[in-house]
Each structure stands twice: as C-alpha cells, then as structure tokens.
Amino acid sequence: MDKVIEIKNLTKLYKNGRGVSDVSIDIFKGDIFGFLGPNGAGKTTAMKVMTGLIKPDRGDVKIFGHSVTKEYEKAMTHVGCIIEIAESYPYLSAFDNLKQFARYYPHVDHKRIDEVLELTGIIKYKNEKPARFSLGMKQRLGLAGAILSRPKVVILDEPLNGLDVEGMIDIRKLIKHLAEQEQATFFISSHLIHDVELTCTRIGVIYEGKMLNVESTQNILRNYANLENYFVSEVERNGRVPSCAR
C-alpha cells in the first residue's frame, strides 16, 4: 500500500508538559484515519506539526515522502487542511476568501470555487462576508477552502465543530464521497466518537501525548460493540482512565 503520511517519533512538548511524545503513525492511500483522544491529549499539537504551524522538538512528518520541516512547499502541495477553527478574512467575501487560496494552485479556477461552495452548501452566501457568518457557516467555508485544490490529503481538526445535525451528515457524506471518488486520504481528529465510528476506516487513539494503538474500524467493531467501548478499554489497558469513567 502507498504510504501517504509518515509520522516518525514525533515529539513536541510545551512548557506545561503537555504535547505529544514519540508518536509514530503511517497513513496509507485511501485511508480515512480517525485520530481519537480526549481534550488536551495532543491531537491538535500533532496536526499543527503536520501542517508546519509549529516545529517539532524531535522526529519528523513526511507527506508523499517530503519532510514538512525541510521541504514545506513540496510537502503541502497536495494537502488541504483545517486546524482548530476554520479561519477566514472577515473583510473579504466567501468567494474572495477562496480566491486567495486558489492563487496558490494554477489549476483552480472560478468554476471550481463555485463548485466547492455548492458542495459545502454555502453557494447562496458566495458574496457575503464571513464576519456575518455563523460558526457552522464559517466551518463550511473552511472546508470549502480545504478541498478547493482537489487535495490528495485532507487534514481536518475537529471538522464538525459548530455544525448542526444536517451539517454533520452533509460533511460526513462529503468526506466519504471524496475518499471514494477522488481517492483522497483523510486524517481527521475528533472527540465525537460516534461520528468517527461512522466515517473513519482506521482509528488511532492518543492519550496524554502518547499513541496507544492504531487499528482498522472493521477489526475494532468485530471485537467491541462500538468505538466508545474500544476507546475506554484501550485507555484502561494503559491504566490511565480515572475510576469514575469506568
């Protein structure tokens, strides 16, 4: 199988002791990888390193064989992402915001911008400024920006934040559609365990900055009633879950 993302011995520790320590994961072509963990487990830190927003203390991330720390432009050529909140320029319209992204990709034209606005369900707000958007609409605009260049890898940190039920279903369908039709590989972090179960094909559990296990969703559901049980069991096995959560 083609290795798309290679995270090797990744360590990034903040002064407060939080962060990630010695994380290694391989993501293969076509994976919809769910990065599961409670708040503060290190999901966002790992994803920030993957997208070059912060530099690791040790280790490296390679995307299509290119190191994020050494060959950033090459590594990010086929990557679309949202990290934490999907930010946008409040003084530019939704269309102009996407036009800003489009300039980095010669093959992306105005037709494609309209297409992603349609796909994410915000085409009617095309000429409106995000300053007046709800959190869900901003998130949809961020998703439109992430998939604009038809990326081969999409990194999404809590993509369902702020979305209503309809929005969650739409985005879930969109992720599956892109994975099947365009063979895009997804790396998604979420604490919404049910959504991860419904969307992802492989699951990695991170707890207190350390990777506990990586397993396919199919295998997990063969042995556990649901993903939640697996998650609790994994954390428990490592002796770190408080008794009240058992």
Added chain:
Amino acid sequence: MAVFQAALVNELEKLYKKKKVLVAVLLSLAIIVVGQLALVLVRSGFGLRGAGSVEFPMLVLTIVVNTVLPLFTALVTIDIFSGEFSHNMMRITLTRPVSRFKLFTAKITAIALFILTNLLLLLIFSLLAGFLFNVNSATLGAFVNTVLSYMVTLLPMVVLALGIVLLANILKSGVSVFFAAILAFIGLKVLGMAFSQYSSLFIIPLLDWYNLWLADSLPLMKILRQLLIMLGYAIMLFTAGFYLFDKKEF
C-alpha cells in the same frame, strides 16, 4: 516565483480591500488640500508668496515625511503582521504550499508598494495643486529634483517599516507595537539631534536624506555612506524579523 507572486497578489488584495488603507491614502491627500488652502489664504490675506509650483510638493514632503507617512506606514505594517497574528489569520496562508520566507518577503514587498503608492499619490496631487494654484517658477531641473526627492524617500521608509516588522514579531499585541514604535521613533529622533555627528546611525534622521539629493553638486560620498547605512539596517532588520517570524508558532 509563481508562489511568491500569488502571495504578493494576496497581500495586495487584502490591503486594497481594507478600508484602513483607503483612509490612510485619503488623509494623506487631505494634507495637500489643507496645505494648499493655507497657502492660498496666506497669499490673499498677507500678500506673501508662500510656495511656488514645484516648491509646494517639497513643502508637503517635508511635512509628511516626519508625520503622516511614518504613521500610516506603522499602521499598515502592524495590521499586516500583528493584525493577522492576533486573530489566527496567519494560519489561513501558512497552511498553503508557500514557504514562510516567501510569505514574509511578500508581506514586506506589499508594505513597500503601499509606501511607494502613497508617495506617488502625494507627489502627483501636490504637483497638480502646485501647478494649479502657483503657476510660476517651474523649471525642469526643479521638477526632476522633486520627483527624485519623493522616490528616494522610499528607502528610509522601508527601513522604518522593517524596524516595525521586527517589533511586531517581538511584541504580542498591535497596540504595544504601535506605542513601542512611536517611542523608538521619538527616541531615535532625539538621539539624532543630541549626537548630530552620529545622526545617520540613528536611522530616523535619515528620513530627511532626500535633502542631500537637492544640492547643486551632489555630495556623492555622503549619499553613498547613508545609502550603505540604510541597506545595512535593512538587511539586519529583515534577517532578525524573518528569524522570529520563522520560529513563531501559530
């Protein structure tokens, strides 16, 4: 190069779409109107000549180079850096296939183009006002000197902007950068006056270096010395600013 161009066009589009920049340009132009009105009033009220057609743009430059031009340069620079840092907007661009060096250079280039546009607009409108209201004493030599004075002012203004970029990468909030920049501006100006023999080293007094270009016989060695000092400062400030920008976590 295509990536740098994309980054630069993006920065220019953001500048253009922000109302602050438009206000800065309009206020710069308002100075010309107010200045010209004052001259007309002085002439009609007191019978004094005021300023001739090509003297008026020089009068405008003398005023703006130590007031509104550094002020607007500071505001735009702070907006481009601190403004985007504080609202996590840097992430929008930083997660695209563009290196931090290209992005940093594109931002600096956009600021330099803003200063150049501001100078050109001031030059054109002050020349127009000068010719409209004071049709006398215009010579080709004086006209060339005026254009040259405006153009050479770009260099010290860019050095000033690079200094503010460095501050924006050190201090967290835009407000603190603004006040630190004002204090540094006043401090360096005072030091330049107190130690006049070393004034070139305090960089801010070099905002007036266009005066050197107006002399009948150009003081070439002095111009070269000040040019090299400014280039030296530009290289040091750019490098220090980029070093901090590259290390920044978003």
